[in-house]
Amino acid sequence: MIIDGKAIAKMKREEIAKEVAKLNAKRITPGLAVILVGDDPASQIYVRNKHRACKETGIYSREITLAKDTSEEDLLALIDKLNADSAIDGILVQLPLPKQIDPDKVIERISPHKDVDGFHPVNAGALLTGQEGFVSCTPLGIMELIKSTGQEISGKDAVVIGRSNIVGKPVAHLLLRENATVTICHSRTRDLKSICQRADILVAAIGKAEMITGDYIKEGAIVIDVGINRLESGKVVGDVAFEEASKKATYITPVPGGVGPMTITMLLYNTLLSARKRAKD
Ligand code: NAD
Numbered sequence: 001m002i003i004d005g006k007a008i009a010k011m012k013r014e015e016i017a018k019e020v021a022k023l024n025a026k027r028i029t030p031g032l033a034v035i036l037v038g039d040d041p042a043s044q045i046y047v048r049n050k051h052r053a054c055k056e057t058g059i060y061s062r063e064i065t066l067a068k069d070t071s072e073e074d075l076l077a078l079i080d081k082l083n084a085d086s087a088i089d090g091i092l093v094q095l096p097l098p099k100q101i102d103p104d105k106v107i108e109r110i111s112p113h114k115d116v117d118g119f120h121p122v123n124a125g126a127l128l129t130g131q132e133g134f135v136s137c138t139p140l141g142i143m144e145l146i147k148s149t150g151q152e153i154s155g156k157d158a159v160v161i162g163r164s165n166i167v168g169k170p171v172a173h174l175l176l177r178e179n180a181t182v183t184i185c186h187s188r189t190r191d192l193k194s195i196c197q198r199a200d201i202l203v204a205a206i207g208k209a210e211m212i213t214g215d216y217i218k219e220g221a222i223v224i225d226v227g228i229n230r231l232e233s234g235k236v237v238g239d240v241a242f243e244e245a246s247k248k249a250t251y252i253t254p255v256p257g258g259v260g261p262m263t264i265t266m267l268l269y270n271t272l273l274s275a276r277k278r279a280k281d
Contacts, residue, residue: 003253009261020058030275031060032090033082038068043094053264072101083111089274090116116270127173139170141262149251154179161185162205204239214244223249226259
């Protein structure tokens with residue numbers, strides 16, 4: 001069965017919109033600030049999509065575009081202002097940043113309470129230690145997709161390919177939190193195929209077009225394909241060879257239309273969570 005990320009994301013956004021309306025009744029509007037430095041066309045599209053998704057769900061979004069040559073100091077000063085701004089529940093700085101700005105410094109400057117991307121070391125640490133905090137959006141979306149199958153996660157063998165801070169590592173910890181037995185694979189892993197063949201749940205976050213062929217997949221597995229790879233023909237494919245893999249997997253996400261639509265949805269969700277905390281304060 002194909003896990004329909006688009007449909008699941010739509011449902012989740014409707015739920016979020018209802019929750020936002022409840023907060024509105026308490027005179028609170030969740031607010032998200034998105035900062036874009038420079039004019040990278042792909043980043044411009046991402047920012048526009050985030051703005052549109054906020055509008056759809058009733059979240060206030062403030063788009064701030066800064067010149068390509070903005071200094072690190074100026075960006076940090078802007079973050080300080082937004083940290084103190086009571087209309088803003090979430091701050092997101094679109095990556096990548098121009099060379100003169102250190103992304104680690106920028107992420108660390110965002111208040112962990114407004115770090116709806118979940119990249120701040122405090123939030124990454126909270127995930128590791130099982131404390132409350134923001135979890136990054138793509139991993140959170142991946143877990144929603146796995147849960148949508150209704151299959152038990154506890155006790156299952158889960159294999160995550162990729163160990164980035166944005167996807168691989170947090171997904172592995174979320175699966176561990178759900179009591180899966182988790183193996184993390186990466187570019188230096190020996191005999192990747194035989195490890196994948198054990199996976200009841202396989203998450204591929206590599207960035208290599210259709211690398212995971214049908215023979216990597218265990219019969220009956222849940223396969224989550226995070227990869228976004230543009231072929232020379234212009235076609236976008238995942239890290240998994242979908243046709244072959246779907247013959248072995250019981251549940252599989254397509255690319256596009258799988259993990260992608262969930263990422264922005266979970267950003268809206270994190271912004272809602274942050275605003276709810278404000279409502280309680
Ligand atoms: P990354 O480049 O930071 O990490 C890739 C990981 O793959 C690394 O940890 C590396 O060790 C591993 N890897 C590379 N070659 C390998 C090999 N031959 N065998 C085993 N492991 C190997 O990438 P990322 O930011 O984690 O993103 C991964 C993919 O997911 C990319 O295609 C990216 O575009 C996509 N992505 C999608 C979304 C979404 O919303 N759908 C969000 C984030 C990333």
